[in-house]
Amino acid sequence: MSFVNIIKFKTLGDERGQLVSLESNGNIPFEIKRTYYIYDTSPGVPRGYHAHFTLRQTAVCLKGSCVVLMDNGIEKVEVTLDSPTKGLMIEPMQWHEMYDFTNDCILMVLASDNYDELDYIRDYDDFVGAVKNDDT
Numbered sequence: 001m002s003f004v005n006i007i008k009f010k011t012l013g014d015e016r017g018q019l020v021s022l023e024s025n026g027n028i029p030f031e032i033k034r035t036y037y038i039y040d041t042s043p044g045v046p047r048g049y050h051a052h053f054t055l056r057q058t059a060v061c062l063k064g065s066c067v068v069l070m071d072n073g074i075e076k077v078e079v080t081l082d083s084p085t086k087g088l089m090i091e092p093m094q095w096h097e098m099y100d101f102t103n104d105c106i107l108m109v110l111a112s113d114n115y116d117e118l119d120y121i122r123d124y125d126d127f128v129g130a131v132k133n134d135d136t
């Protein structure tokens with residue numbers, strides 16, 4: 001079992017099509033304070049390359065697909081997001097990199113707090129150092 005948590009959302013589908021509902025403190029395990037989405041990505045250009053001190057996020061690929069490299073400072077796991085029924089949890093102190101976006105990819109992210117640059121760790125060595133300090 002890896003440290004990565006992927007939530008499988010229940011679909012409320014019928015003959016008209018599919019529907020997924022996301023609720024704070026329901027199938028999303030935190031209070032959603034912010035939503036953002038990434039689309040029209042430049043081919044071959046990766047994103048992310050950071051971790052957060054406190055932010056909790058759930059990434060959902062609404063259309064197309066992309067790959068997220070998850071790294072807890074000890075283990076690295078590649079996750080393919082290719083379904084609007086899958087939510088990847090990005091917890092505090094989890095370094096993440098996103099790449100291999102398909103042209104049509106729409107990656108939506110639900111976040112537990114407002115945008116705060118001070119919550120970012122953007123230097124990989126600082127991240128690894130912070131993980132080690134957490135252990136001691």
Ligand code: TYD
Nearest residue numbers: 034035036038046047048049050098114115
């Ligand atoms: P950035 O963190 O570089 O995106 P990614 O994690 O996908 O690599 O964010 C791009 C820009 O948008 C940067 O200037 C910060 C800003 N931003 C906001 O203002 N609010 C937000 O909610 C997010 C996620 C980013």
